[in-house]
Amino acid sequence: MIQKICDSCERTIEVEDDLAGQKVACEACGDINIMPEVGTGEVHEAITATDRLAKMGLPPDSGPEKPAIKVRPAMLKARPVLFGTLVLVLVSGLVGIVWGLIGEPAGAKTAAKIGGGIGAIVVLGVLGVWKIKTLSAALEITNKRTVLRRGLLSRATSEVVHDNIRNVQITQTFWQRLWGVGTLGLSSSGQDGIEIEIGDIPNPERVRKVIDAYRPLG
Ligand SMILES: [Zn+2]
Known part of the structure; x- marks a missing residue:
């Protein structure tokens, strides 16, 4: 050969x-x-x-299809202030519950128990829904194509073969740039506009480098 x-x-x-x-x-x-x-x-x-x-730690572009990298939206890096606040409220709630349970019963202690309990449940609920949302989206890049999967039970997928990618676009706000997260959009030749878009992914530059390593440039 x-x-x-x-x-x-x-x-x-x-x-x-x-x-x-x-x-x-x-x-x-x-x-x-x-x-x-x-x-x-x-x-x-x-x-x-x-x-x-x-x-780059990536499989060769020839031969059978092999996974290169897989990314999911981040939580802490995507919304550091919100995430930090939720954790703070959760910890305060738990402290309130413990303080309310020990020692002599009093009106303030009952209020701390109830308030702390409600706070903790609400925060756990919000964090739980948020976690499920991040788990329901994944960008999988193989040596042949990029696949976006959405949904936990019913899955919707869209994909672009590397050879057909026309543009890889990263959108970051100032804060997102500081925290190393961003939105990645892929547009392919043949159809107009961005066809694959996923937000809040960690290290989008690295993802772009991997895709660029497989697609024809120039
Ligand atoms: Zn060629």
Whole structure:
């Protein structure tokens, strides 16, 4: 086999030896490449593309589909102030319950028990619903495509093959940038607008780098 990095999309083109020195169309982008003679340096370049992915801890783009990374929306990083406040209210509620239960019964202690109990239940409820919401969305990136799954019981999925991705967009507010979270949007060629969007994901730059490593650039 002879390998060559496509001049246009930088994917690896692999053909039988008898096509050495011949013009071959890239399977990914259709660009015409002149294949190297057997045993020239360009074969080495092709291996480097796989090495580059391996260095990033990612599976090669050729071969069977393999998972690369999976991300879910963050809680603490997405809403640090809200998350911190909820935890503070929860801890205060629990302290109130304990204080209300020990020592001589008194009106203030009864109020602390009831108030603390209601506070703790409300906070646990809010945190529980929030947690379920984050669990119900996941972005799974393989060496072939990006898949967005939504919903716990009934699942809705949308996906884009890496070769068809036209743009990877990260939207971050000032605070989101500080906390390292953001919204990631993927638009594909052929259809207008963003087709896949997921908010509050941790380290969106890393996710973009992984997707970029698999898609043809330039
Ligand atoms: Zn190509």
